[in-house]
Amino acid sequence: MLKAYKYRIYPNKEQELQLAKTFGCCRFVYNQTLAYRKTAYEKEKKSISKTDCNNYCNRELKKEYQWLKEVDKFALTNAIYNMDSAYQKFFKENASYPKFKSKYDNHKSYTTNFTNGNIALDFCNEKIKLPKLKEIKAKIHRNFTGQIKSATVSQVPSGKYYVSILVETEYIKKPDVTSKVGLDLGIKDLYITSDGKKYENPKVIKKYERKLIKLQRQLSHKEKGSNNYQKKRKQLALCHEKIANTRKDYLHKISSEIINENQVIVSENLQIKNMVKNHNLAKSITDVSWYELTRQLEYKAKWNGRIYVKIDSFYASSQLCSSCGYQNKETKDLSVRQWKCPKCKEIHDRDINAAKNILTQGLKQIA
Ligand SMILES: [Zn+2]
Structure with a gap:
């Protein structure tokens, strides 16, 4: 390999x-x-x-x-x-x-x-x-x-x-396990798994993001080509690099953990084309992370003989009750963090429920 x-x-x-x-x-x-x-x-x-x-x-x-x-x-x-x-x-x-x-x-x-x-x-x-x-x-x-x-x-x-x-190099495969997991791209947290694990964005990234916005603003006030402009541009490049490196290290930790613990991994297939159109900085950074995580999961799954499935992103994962399958349209509103299924009365955390549905859908797809 x-x-x-x-x-x-x-x-x-x-x-x-x-x-x-x-x-x-x-x-x-x-x-x-x-x-x-x-x-x-x-x-x-x-x-x-x-x-x-x-x-x-x-x-x-x-x-x-x-x-x-x-x-x-x-x-x-x-x-x-x-x-x-x-x-x-x-x-x-x-x-x-x-x-x-x-x-x-x-x-x-x-x-x-x-x-x-x-x-x-x-x-x-x-x-x-x-x-x-x-x-x-x-x-x-x-x-x-x-x-x-x-x-x-x-x-x-x-x-x-x-x-x-x-x-x-020769690669020694990880031993097979039996667990299966669904992953949801969160709004508040970065990723949520179907077994309730939540991965937050590292705090240090928030700090760099604020710095990035400040540097971008400062750069826009400098005269193009001047010494001060070059200096700011270099600081900005350095800041971008720090974000990218911190993110990559963190994502490697997450992807290795997920691959270690699970034999089948299911996530949504987000279209990178739609992501790039988004101009909100925090959102675009989350999107890049998601893209990078799925990339890592894909090759690490291949190395270790795991099954990694991507499901259609149009699937209504956050609206369905993961216990009884009832479709609750009220959860379309992103501010609904927790809800009770009107049919089976189960109480759901929005993101964990979505991750559970993603897992179910993925398992259907490979069956
Ligand atoms: Zn239900």
Whole structure:
């Protein structure tokens, strides 16, 4: 099984320069080969493969632009292959036409492949060896065993550098259990399970959210391009990063717990398209969390032989009585937190009841 391990790296000045050069060269060959392909198609109706593009880079581009030889050759090939996947997506999945990469795109990355020990981790001395860079200082918070396949180096908008190491590793499956659980995306709490467990948003995220709003407001008052503007923009990027990292850590804890304890997991299938349209900050952050949680559940279920089912989000999970099936339209009002079923007199917590219905619906679906 392939698993990625991500570490923060601390390049020195010389290494920073080499990284900037590699990011730049990757962008350059991406754009050049995209243009090459586009022209060939428009002028001669000729379609060009990714191997042709790579040959064009090696034979023509590298001759004309000697500085391309100063960076890692795998990084350039992978940049061309990325361009090719964007191109394939355009044809097969009706995606938009691949765009040329801008110098001002502030998320930079490149991928290099393992060969003859060119990528290596020194767990004791906390160093990572990468092609053309020698050893870079790193924060190695976890070890791994297995064969390294590739490494992706990235620089995020706040300026920090990371490397993600892809490793072929053996995974030991968790033992089978018998419990089944339904999950509801809450309004007050983040997630509620059918057995009554409630997961709140970590308090620290609220704090960062307030800071985010403040920084956004401050940024809007600064003159675009000025030093103060750049400074604020960096603080804002850092704040976004902190929220994303805190959220991810927390969600990993939740998804692992759910997978550990249950053999069958059911949730709603929320459409990400509808989510993005929402402009309320708190709501959009919850939505992103939900999307990320379902993503984690999906792959962790696969690793451990669990069954993860997503049910149609139009299913009226919050209106049905989970005990007798009576439909209570009054619960459409979101402010109704607790209700008594008029038919069987059972008293329901709104969210736990919904999670129970989601579980029932999911079990029907797999039966
Ligand atoms: Zn009832």
